[in-house]
Amino acid sequence: MSKxxxxxxxxxxxxxxxxxxxDLVLEDETVVDVLPSIGYVHRGLEKLVEKREFTEYTFIAxxxxxxxxxxxxxxxxxxxxxxxxIEVPERAHYLRTIWSxxxxxxxxxxxxxxxxxxMGFENLFMNSWRIREHILDELEATTGGRVIQSACKVGxxxxxISAEQLDGMLLRLKDIKKDIRTIxxxxxxDSSVKHRLKKVGMLSKQDAYDCGAVGPTxxxxxxxxxxxxxxxxxxxxxxxxxxxxxEGDCYARCNVRIQELFSSIDIIEQAAKKIxxxxxxxxxxxxxxxxxxxxxxxxxxELVHYVKGNGKKNLVRSRVRTPTFTNIPPLVMMxxxxxxxxxxxxxxxxxxxxxxxER
Amino acid sequence: xxxxxxxxxxxxxxxxxPATLMYPVRPAKRTTTTRxxxxxxxxxxxxxxxxxxxxxxxxxxxxxxxxxxxxxRMRCVICNSCGDVCPTKCLSMDPAYxxxxxxxxxxxxxxxxxxxxxxPAPVAKESLKTE
Numbered sequence: 001m002s003k004x005x006x007x008x009x010x011x012x013x014x015x016x017x018x019x020x021x022x023d024l025v026l027e028d029e030t031v032v033d034v035l036p037s038i039g040y041v042h043r044g045l046e047k048l049v050e051k052r053e054f055t056e057y058t059f060i061a062x063x064x065x066x067x068x069x070x071x072x073x074x075x076x077x078x079x080x081x082x083x084x085x086i087e088v089p090e091r092a093h094y095l096r097t098i099w100s101x102x103x104x105x106x107x108x109x110x111x112x113x114x115x116x117x118x119m120g121f122e123n124l125f126m127n128s129w130r131i132r133e134h135i136l137d138e139l140e141a142t143t144g145g146r147v148i149q150s151a152c153k154v155g156x157x158x159x160x161i162s163a164e165q166l167d168g169m170l171l172r173l174k175d176i177k178k179d180i181r182t183i184x185x186x187x188x189x190d191s192s193v194k195h196r197l198k199k200v201g202m203l204s205k206q207d208a209y210d211c212g213a214v215g216p217t218x219x220x221x222x223x224x225x226x227x228x229x230x231x232x233x234x235x236x237x238x239x240x241x242x243x244x245x246x247e248g249d250c251y252a253r254c255n256v257r258i259q260e261l262f263s264s265i266d267i268i269e270q271a272a273k274k275i276x277x278x279x280x281x282x283x284x285x286x287x288x289x290x291x292x293x294x295x296x297x298x299x300x301x302e303l304v305h306y307v308k309g310n311g312k313k314n315l316v317r318s319r320v321r322t323p324t325f326t327n328i329p330p331l332v333m334m335x336x337x338x339x340x341x342x343x344x345x346x347x348x349x350x351x352x353x354x355x356x357x358e359r
Numbered sequence: 360x361x362x363x364x365x366x367x368x369x370x371x372x373x374x375x376x377p378a379t380l381m382y383p384v385r386p387a388k389r390t391t392t393t394r395x396x397x398x399x400x401x402x403x404x405x406x407x408x409x410x411x412x413x414x415x416x417x418x419x420x421x422x423x424x425x426x427x428x429x430x431x432r433m434r435c436v437i438c439n440s441c442g443d444v445c446p447t448k449c450l451s452m453d454p455a456y457x458x459x460x461x462x463x464x465x466x467x468x469x470x471x472x473x474x475x476x477x478x479p480a481p482v483a484k485e486s487l488k489t490e
Contacts (some may be wrong), residue, residue, distance in 0.1 A: 056415040123369055130378045137388065144392040150438045186365050192432045
């Protein structure tokens, strides 16, 4: 056995957008063990639920993450609505679905850019983010915010999309789809990209299941879990299938996210066709008394919001289980046995969102 | 032929206009719904303090006796919930983003008209009791 050394990776590292610390135990160039540690961006947002009214906490829940912000607020308001037994109008459900899918599009495009940057493919990074900008423009035009939409509220949504606006969005989405296809074909077919991704960061189906992998990390290993299939918001009325790639390497995880981009565009088109006229919110009275586990599918995987109220304006407890938190044990599994030069790509392949993880 | 695909994308962007704006020279993109910053119409404010109670970050402070309305721009998260609850609709959203600030600055205070004479501000009294 050769001598073991420990190399610290992060919290400040060129490939990491957010701070996570990994102690890599190396034997020569091979990683034999990984000790992850988090706790660099804890903000105590869960505790704030006791200080703010349950309606106001929507805005704070949204700020847990700067990328999947809309889906955080959706999970929170769904929990409160279930406790209070509020029937949300159908149009609000469809609007929530459309905005969720737009969030997924911009999150995946951001990830593709970061991933290309991690591989050292700067041109691809710039091109992915240029497409993402069009998605952000749509979000800004419909909700008023580029990444913090503040469009969800308990009992419905705060903004409406007019029919002409929706038609325009669909028209532009076709162009965006064409651009995405050009960019993603490079990810999937380019020999240098393939060489960097194939057979790197292997995670078997059983390991993914045992370690509790969620989202594209699990689906890239062949585990078909997609919370959208539970039919929250308007997903129950739309036709789609979870995208699964069985290989379990970085290429499979990249492939899953790329196919999800097209699936998201398809879902938006379906929702735009089926959307019904009507009110977008209902008036709420009283305060939540009870508890609920709200589960939704974030771009990174399954998100759980636990909310508990005691009949007063302020909730008693809020607990958030974010997808990156559960994807850290699979990450450790993937890193064991890999080469040091592959570590950045493998870490990025789970799409780490650390500010989510630490709340 | 993916090498050619990437090369053609690169060459195309070499000869096309930049995707970014030269920001200070050319104004930023804005839509009518963009949440930039909150503005107040002082003549219509009745100092009911609804905005203060609904603000998730506690950025707004209304003095009923002094008839002033104050916002801390550094605390404001621009969610527009104050604009939603305002009974006289004196608060509105301006699509221009506020200018960059230092940690000390950003407190903006205005004198407002206050409650109309015939209405002795019932909401204000109620909110005082609850606090």
